[in-house]
Amino acid sequence: MITLLTMLGIPFFFGLFLCCNRNITNRKTLLSIVSLGFVATAVVTVFSWTSLLEQEITVFWLTQNLPLMFHLDRIGLLFSILALVVFLCAGFFSFSYMEHEKKERRYYGFYFLVLAILQGLCFAGNMVTYYLFFELLTLSSLPLVMQENTKEAIMAGLKYLFYSLCGAYFCLFGFYILFQNESTISFLWGGNLLADSIVAHPVLLQVAATCMIFGFSVKAGMFPMHGWLPTAHPVAPAPASAALSAVIVKAGVLGIIRVIYYQFGAFFLQGTKVQTLFLSLSLITVFMGSLLAYGEPVLKKRLAYSTVSQVSYILFGLFLLQGTAFTGSMLHVLGHGFMKASLFLCAGAIIHLTGKTRVEEFTGLGKEMPILLWCFTISSLGLIGIPPTGGFLSKWYLAIGALDSEIPFFSYVGPVVLLLSALLTAGYLLPITVKGFLPGAEFDTEKITKKEPNLWMLLPVLILTVLSVLMGILPNGLLGFLGSVFR
């Protein structure tokens, strides 16, 4: 209990302290406090991973029948690791990136709050705890979206808020119905529906499941509720976009895992219209996201559309309700997290150093900042799914899972759409590399000066890129770990 509270309390305390304390005006003081916060958070979080695994802790009761309960299972651990790694990398990246921005104190304050809430989300042991942190996540990440304080950012923030809340209320509606038809609200692999209820009103329960999955899919940016994502992610400062796009959308993914596998149970949903509906929606999103990214000239927006598409790969794998596809999805959660964070940080570094935002301006960039563009390239290759990166592995598992699932239509169309989307991914990411390194004959190489970003910016990008490659080269530990989850 104490470990848990410390783990959640430390980043929360730092966040609150930074938000409320108006006296910190010196940038050096601020950054040292922030670094201290990051180190402390990392230490306690890593410690609690080892000491809290598979423990159930009930903290208190919100009201009767609604305990605030935490339970760190393996799935939660996976998301927790992703959140911590990406947040640390993007956090240290911010030190350099945010130096000319206003309201840095507030930015770091909410950054810590979001981190604390994300950890709470990963550790949540029942639906009401999950829902609590899910709503808080929306509210605490809102200031990050609106950080720039431009009209565009504020409108994007409002859009983000209302889409997310709309999703959250769909979840809540489903949960209201579910609550009276399940034996306990704790997460339990295989679901915990009452047998009587399954017999008595299966359609009602399917409606509830649809509402809940749909609600969480808003956060994951699935069609038709993806509209907020390409608006909200790019307007945030680059490190915040990285955190949003790599981790916070995964809160929706984790929610869907919890709903499907831990509340209703895969068995209940197998072969129902609910499965068909969401399989179709996720495939549409995969293709549509890539297509929109392909047509988008602004790099950060292009990456946001790419997130729309890539997260739906994960969702597709989940909706197949099949072991191999599940493994593929989980691999992609990690892989996409690392790669997308790395790509967003690269975009941020480019904006910070050159002020260029549009893809056609990037000609010759490889001569100016070769290391950065190499990282960008490797992460792009991962996202496309070229071996030996992590992206290849996850897509391989997803395709095999789809073929094995023997769901009519989707088992064939699924892999085809995934492949088409991979082609499009290559189409929207690789030209940046190609133009960057090979600007063409008429490009004037005389004017080029080395502009490689400093270590604060470069190191996080390098770490994330290396992690995504390592996943592809040495996957066995991870695969064994995931194998123990899907029973």
Place this chain on the structure above:
Amino acid sequence: MSVSLLCIVILFPMLVGALIPVLPFSNRKQMELYLFAMVVLNSLLVWTLILLHPAESLTVAKFTGNLTITFRLDGMGMVFAGLVATLWPFATLYAFEYMTKESHEKVFFFFYTMTYGVTLGIALAENILTMYFFYELLTLVTVPLVMHTLTREAILASRKYLYYSLGGAAFAFIGMIFIILYGDTISFTYGGVLDLHKIGNRVDILLLIYVFSFMGFGVKAAICPFNSWLPQAGVAPTPVTALLHAVAVVKSGAFAILRLTYFSYGMEFLRGTWAQQVVLAITSFTIVYGCGRAIKETHLKRRLAYSTISNLSYILFGAALMSPAGLVGALSHLVFHAFMKITSFFCAGAIMHQTEKHYVHELDGLGYAMPKTFTIFTLSALALMGVPGLAGFISKWNLAYAGIESGLPLGYIGVGCLLVSALFTAIYMMTIVIRGFFPGEGFDKNQVASFQDPNWKMLLPLCFFTVFILYFGLFSSSFIGFLQSLI
């Protein structure tokens, strides 16, 4: 002894109010001190009464037959009396500061304090006649408060308020006559007092009369289509709009409907009838209608008034479900909404008092000038939206639980309306919050530099209510358990 307290707590505030114009106060401070001491004393008496909890009743007057003016403290009365007694001293404290900018204070406090006694009369009424008597009295003592500023607008508003309330009371009167005719007794008895033998084949007429009296009492609870008096009455000074038009007066209407439904007609008699369908449909509609109008409204206090209309119908929705769970939901929202709405009204009042700004679009950037007020306002907004961890979530949870449990199609639709309204609440509240904290680029801080947070007399009540909202949001088991034990 403890029985006589029933009468004392009602008469004492009336006496205190009546003495204000008579007593020779040499300055304002003396009057404040006298008034505050007396109000606190009366609240202490109410709480003593609740703790002693005398079971017997006290008859003070006897008309013909079984028509008596009788007081008794039962569970529901305890909830309402306790709520009013808790809020009144704080509202009085707030009013001292607020009224420094208004004229003829003595008249104001004369009626304001009398209302305290009258409201307690409704809470402690033992039978429907007593409740009706105080219900009419409440209209009469609050009309001068609405009229207070004596502008043309205020006079029109108070006239409307008077006509609406008297008209509603007339319908309620019909309901009362039928209870007297067809009931075993006029006392409030949980489960109802109707005598089925006397009714015979006139069930439909009684149901029609129920709908009439529901709407009649519903006028005070601002049910659609009888809601237009409430936003207009917002011309009254903020202590009136906050305490009377968010708690005392409007909740008297809701309280009367709860009494009528559960203690006079009885839920067995009503459940499953067309009358229930009608009132469910009307309340569900009002829930959404109120919120929709709130979004459209740009005047801050009127926006909150529309929000009150919607939230009052939450309570009535609980009443219309006609089940024990519905009563628990209704009572919990009756209490929690009181705290949330009085907080947001007091914040609005503090903003108006400090800055003379009345419209939402004038509030840009005020979050920097009045951080404490705006933070508390944000909290109340989140609570009204039903963010878990705050009181609003718990009461909505209870209402939705009852709605789903009823199994009625209109129950499900009503729960859907609750969630739609939650989204609308987010729209009309969060736009204010975001305006306050994110004024957008080009905003000049000097515009708000002259404004600051109000003094302790206004902040103390706000802080106190905030603690309540948080406390009930996190640890409501014992309170909800208490509500369930009433049934």
